[in-house]
Amino acid sequence: MDQLKPSSPNSRPLTPISFIERASTVYADCPSIVYGSVTFTWSETYLRCLKIASTLSSLGISRGDVVSVLAPNIPAMYELHFAIPMAGAVLNTINLRLNAHTISIILRHAESKLVFVDFQSESLVLEAIALFPPSLPRPRLVLIDEGAESKALKPEFFSDYDTVLANGDPNFDWVRPESEFDPLTLNYTSGTTSAPKGVVHSHRGTFLVTIDSLITWSVPKEPVYLWTLPMFHANGWSYTWGMAAAGGTNVCVRKFDAATIFSAIRNYHVTHMCGAPVVLNMLTNGNPKPLEKPVEIMTAGAPPPAAVLLRTESLGFVVSHGYGLTETGGLVIFCTWKKKWNMFPATERARLKARQGVRTPAMTEIDVIDAETGKSVKRDGKTLGEVVLSGGCVMLGYLKDADGTAKALKNGWFFTGDVGVMHPDGYLEIKDRSKDVIISGGENLSSVEVESVLYGHPAVNEAAVVARPDEFWGETPCAFVSLKEGIKAKPTEKEVIEYCRERMPRYMVPRTVVFKAELPKTSTGKIQKFVLREAAKAMGSSNISKL
């Protein structure tokens, strides 16, 4: 038995790039991308990717070089998810809404050799490049101008996307990874909690999370996928490559609001989309008409509040809920829905669906462990612990950060920094980011639970709860709340506190409620708690501390 070792026919490196090569045969004349009046087929998209890869290669971009992209969900952005790795390079998509300073830091940290820049981000990137010290080499810049005619390129730009494409060779033999553990992507974390870190994923890890995300969501062949989730956010949680594997149609939109989404659903017969709970919230405001056909919508990034879930589903969206991090490249925990749960009442269904769930089939193990003992917490749905993960989808590590990597990947686990509980049925529920746990009078309380109650208030549009320093209690919960538009009887702080008192233990009730027109958010729709935390800190100790 021992003589049989892996050999080349059975151990070719796994890579998600192979999906587009396959799609170019299987779905050759089926639509790959629709974008306004433009439609591409899979064979066209494949040839375009080969051409871009060949030009990159002829420019000297080679194995392991980083190539960056700043672009919204447009066809070029999708193509570059394949074209850059096809030149052997590492794909680095950058959050469009970062400031020039942060982008400059990222480009230097990544040692990016070339940057594709959407025309709307032109001045932002030029500003970022201007911050480079004179001694440092600057990346080449390529402008994505979406066919703007005879516009003169600024001197800082080396070329434009159409020229890169036109100069390419459609017969280019794309650069396969030598090992499946070769790096494929470099994604900087979104910075909700700390300085951006460069997360590196391998071809193998991305292959696994892509396949896994298709199975987990039961994605059929030839889905029509609407790109509301930014592709720069963990590569659209891997559905960029996933759509090539499934032969899907990518409906690209430069920007969107509720009207854009509903019209895309109607016009293109959208079957699938992803979005943070704020997107769900957006969809249900303003009494939209129910859908003609159900649309599958996957939400992640924060647990969907029950009220938002029920409103979304009543419109005809089928909501699934999962959990992942930049460090896992996509969803690795999924609230796998059981047929028999369909018989439960709506509120019970919402409660079950708000849980993050169970591991996806390709993840080896997930657990909630006690920080001190390293042992599994009780499966009681109550005992808090840190969420740890192990499996092929976990990142290789953080770029140029051996300490950070060693802290995150140890004892066989990836330590997520998220705090959760394990329910008796083995479903995991995230309670908070480690630093979002509020410790009041020695009690650990979850800000997410308090928020979940606030979302049930009929006037509340969005809510976020953070710790406010307190001389007596240590910390007390402080709620930031935005109200729905058109609300006539706006609730007072006291009324909101009273509403919470009736629905949660006394120690969890916010001691402060701050009304805001809008809550600060990251580009991916996550509420920026660190901004609110700073604001709460600036208020000083709560004045009702000795209640």
Place this chain on the structure above:
Amino acid sequence: MDQLKPSSPNSRPLTPISFIERASTVYADCPSIVYGSVTFTWSETYLRCLKIASTLSSLGISRGDVVSVLAPNIPAMYELHFAIPMAGAVLNTINLRLNAHTISIILRHAESKLVFVDFQSESLVLEAIALFPPSLPRPRLVLIDEGAESKALKPEFFSDYDTVLANGDPNFDWVRPESEFDPLTLNYTSGTTSAPKGVVHSHRGTFLVTIDSLITWSVPKEPVYLWTLPMFHANGWSYTWGMAAAGGTNVCVRKFDAATIFSAIRNYHVTHMCGAPVVLNMLTNGNPKPLEKPVEIMTAGAPPPAAVLLRTESLGFVVSHGYGLTETGGLVIFCTWKKKWNMFPATERARLKARQGVRTPAMTEIDVIDAETGKSVKRDGKTLGEVVLSGGCVMLGYLKDADGTAKALKNGWFFTGDVGVMHPDGYLEIKDRSKDVIISGGENLSSVEVESVLYGHPAVNEAAVVARPDEFWGETPCAFVSLKEGIKAKPTEKEVIEYCRERMPRYMVPRTVVFKAELPKTSTGKIQKFVLREAAKAMGSSNISKL
């Protein structure tokens, strides 16, 4: 970038055994197996597997040891697909319909340490063991008696299944593979063409083919799967493990006919099943009632003749068609169906569906190559070449057969020994096993094409075409045909030949037609062409050779 190497949190070995561990949580109280009046849940099945694995372990079965099973599609057979590898051992399921001599050879070649024996195969296995030379150690035998009460075990048997189970420890810590390339299964090829060979698959390869087979077939969560395909046939093409990944219900039946299948479909709301074209043929004979709900049926092993396909689909079965070999552990080529093909007329759809198709997402590459030059044949749907495959699902090799392994796995490919063509749209079609190609007057002709025409004849039940030696032409096509029951006007040899003449080039028309009550078949329903080839050879040179 180069500092980042795989580490334990992101490189745990892939194994399909992890699926049952996951199912025991996710689908804990959902049905895993139904079998007559018995129903198990996934948590029960998992505990039963752990107990069996622990007993095996305490008997000294350890990493790399081979444990064999001779059983039909009963719960024990399903459980052993997990329990044996959970003890670290290699699973060797043996074709029930082999004779004692062949089974004896297999058990000795595999150096099997223990054999689980279904009570109906008791005497067969005892006979096989009796053929062991006295000097050789004999494997321990465990009887699967399905709860037969107080039946005394024959002295050759070490124990019975229920005792093995009862003695087990449900808290057993199952033996994980050390490397994902560790062997998981040992399957002897069915011997349609040559002596059985021991095909060894790794945990990784089986993980990949299992996941791939679910995606390819778009299997949803909680399917109800009817076991008509024998589990001893390439482990039920990997759907044994696949059902654990999908949280499916395994409907087990000891044996079946058309009535059993239709009643199982009705009683258990079956959603999925697999079967060779002969099973499809069986389903459509005797004017059965159309199904109330569509049932997905996957066929492989031979291209489904258009007539059989149309009859099956008219009953409400949704037929998918794929291709794989024991050496690939499951389907690796799949006739991926495109939405737009639904608009084509029925005969055109049947023609498209009879093609084997395109590679599954996890396969790296498939091709049809010229035996002499090693280059891809023209994509013209005509030029014959050998089908070659490369990807993670390909076997590690043949046990104790370095020559055979080196012949099959070379130049980066697995050489299937099957002959096919590549169509202009990139879909592959198998034309024959290498040795099933008939060379008549220097023309290569495909016996499968001739058979396909014969299946269109209203009186023909089954047809197989082989080469008959001929002094002038070298070989001529010789057809063996069985007729449908209840046919009144039985066609003559001349009439059948005339029917073919109208529908195919002259050189392809059978020169001989032999009517038989039934064609010889393997246990998996494949027609044993080597038996017919011998029969054709025994006829001597065709007497109409100089036509």
